[in-house]
Amino acid sequence: xxxxxxxHLCPSLAGLDALFLYLSAIRLSTLFQSPEEGWQLYTxxxxxxxxxxxxxxxxxxxxxxxxxxxxxxxxxxxKVQNVSQSMxxxxxxTYRDLQYVRSMETLMRSLDARLRAADGSLSAKSFQxxxxxxxxxxxxxxxxxxxxxxxxxxxxxxxEVRNLSGSLATIQEExxxxxxxxxxxxxxxxxxxLHACAQKLGCGKxxxxxxxxxxxxxxxxxxxxxxxxMAPSADSRVWYMDGYYKGRRVLEFRTLGDFIxxxxxxxxxLPQPWAGTGHVVYNGSLFYNKYQSNVVVKYxxxxxxxxxxxxxxxxxxxxxxxxxxxxxxxxxxxxxxSGLWAVYTTNQNAGNIVxxxxxxxxxxxVRSWDTGYPKRSAGEAFMxxxxxxxxxxxxxxxxxxxxxxxxxxxxEYTDVPFHNQYSHISMLDYNPRERxxxxxxxxxxxxxxxxxxxxxxxxxxx
Numbered sequence: 001x002x003x004x005x006x007x008h009l010c011p012s013l014a015g016l017d018a019l020f021l022y023l024s025a026i027r028l029s030t031l032f033q034s035p036e037e038g039w040q041l042y043t044x045x046x047x048x049x050x051x052x053x054x055x056x057x058x059x060x061x062x063x064x065x066x067x068x069x070x071x072x073x074x075x076x077x078x079k080v081q082n083v084s085q086s087m088x089x090x091x092x093x094t095y096r097d098l099q100y101v102r103s104m105e106t107l108m109r110s111l112d113a114r115l116r117a118a119d120g121s122l123s124a125k126s127f128q129x130x131x132x133x134x135x136x137x138x139x140x141x142x143x144x145x146x147x148x149x150x151x152x153x154x155x156x157x158x159x160e161v162r163n164l165s166g167s168l169a170t171i172q173e174e175x176x177x178x179x180x181x182x183x184x185x186x187x188x189x190x191x192x193x194l195h196a197c198a199q200k201l202g203c204g205k206x207x208x209x210x211x212x213x214x215x216x217x218x219x220x221x222x223x224x225x226x227x228x229x230m231a232p233s234a235d236s237r238v239w240y241m242d243g244y245y246k247g248r249r250v251l252e253f254r255t256l257g258d259f260i261x262x263x264x265x266x267x268x269x270l271p272q273p274w275a276g277t278g279h280v281v282y283n284g285s286l287f288y289n290k291y292q293s294n295v296v297v298k299y300x301x302x303x304x305x306x307x308x309x310x311x312x313x314x315x316x317x318x319x320x321x322x323x324x325x326x327x328x329x330x331x332x333x334x335x336x337x338s339g340l341w342a343v344y345t346t347n348q349n350a351g352n353i354v355x356x357x358x359x360x361x362x363x364x365x366v367r368s369w370d371t372g373y374p375k376r377s378a379g380e381a382f383m384x385x386x387x388x389x390x391x392x393x394x395x396x397x398x399x400x401x402x403x404x405x406x407x408x409x410x411x412e413y414t415d416v417p418f419h420n421q422y423s424h425i426s427m428l429d430y431n432p433r434e435r436x437x438x439x440x441x442x443x444x445x446x447x448x449x450x451x452x453x454x455x456x457x458x459x460x461x462x
Contacts, residue, residue: 220443278343341355
């Protein structure tokens with residue numbers, strides 16, 4: 001069995017539900033795939049017979065985007081759209097010209113009646129009136145010429161539609177039994193199976209970050225936005241907090257689509273202002289750092305009340321130990337697959353990053369680790385599967401540079417680049433439900449997919 005997964009761009013359409021078997025390393029891609037990325041390995045799980053199964057799929061929005069026939073189909077669809085637009089223009093212009101011709105027809109009948117009644121004798125005044133009326137008819141010739149041109153255009157469009165129909169019929173015949181909509185339904189069904197499979201997959205090590213996916217440009221240079229890491233999949237609410245200090249206004253959008261459009265939101269006014277951008281929403285509550293203190297506040301959205309608040313022992317605050325970009329980012333709260341975390345620094349740790357596991361109900365520290373990495377040298381940080389990943393800058397050229405493993409109390413230096421598109425990241429957080437990175441980048445709300453390296457032991461392996 002091969003140890004490296006072969007990348008497939010577009011397998012045969014009849015075999016979309018094929019399962020690829022392999023035994024060791026896999027890549028784990030998550031939601032929010034970019035349409036240009038094509039077919040990718042998504043996830044894996046262990047079958048009842050002990051075999052390791054992984055599935056290759058493509059996002060439903062870009063079904064077989066790199067396949068030649070699909071590319072030709074898209075081009076034909078664009079041509080059909082262009083033809084439709086041309087027909088609409090012709091229809092509007094024809095309607096306008098028809099109204100003009102009808103009005104001119106009335107005028108011509110009036111002139112004809114006047115000429116018949118004159119019986120060859122016209123006064124100078126009557127002749128001038130007829131002359132003025134004839135002048136009004138002069139544009140009619142250009143309208144008739146336009147009619148002739150439109151007639152030729154309609155003939156050309158009719159021929160183009162005939163050719164497109166033939167091409168579409170050929171593509172449909174080549175695609176075989178599966179129509180486009182049927183194919184899309186099959187892909188979506190595969191993705192549903194895939195996402196269910198992803199929930200069974202354990203943790204992995206970060207090996208890659210995708211290109212950025214800009215969701216929206218909204219607010220100031222600094223801020224944070226997030227979804228609830230513990231909410232069911234049907235709950236897609238988005239929370240938005242603009243600014244990095246003394247803010248109290250939190251916007252709650254009903255869905256991600258509403259957030260993109262800036263509609264259907266409610267406002268929460270926090271009883272105490274926040275500091276920094278390291279907030280997180282976890283199981284219906286917002287966890288944030290109270291301004292000018294080392295107090296952690298747990299605010300419950302439904303009851304609109306503070307459930308608990310507690311001082312984080314020895315934690316620096318008020319720009320004592322921020323990230324490299326400043327912004328009162330002394331305390332950073334995170335959620336990963338194992339729970340709630342706080343990242344901060346104390347004087348006792350000489351400015352090095354401390355990672356503490358928090359009890360989400362009482363906010364008491366369960367356990368702490370001294371990573372040995374200076375916080376002022378870190379651009380941002382995030383937790384995945386109990387591992388703290390630290391970037392070396394908040395500016396362009398940043399990369400994931402350091403990883404601390406809480407399960408072994410060990411660290412390593414890494415080299416995982418990512419594209420800092422807008423050159424100033426002031427918030428970077430991992431969402432374990434969606435397995436994506438949320439960032440606030442110079443007033444832009446951006447998502448990144450992550451790639452995790454995962455090793456699965458199967459029955460019979462040495």
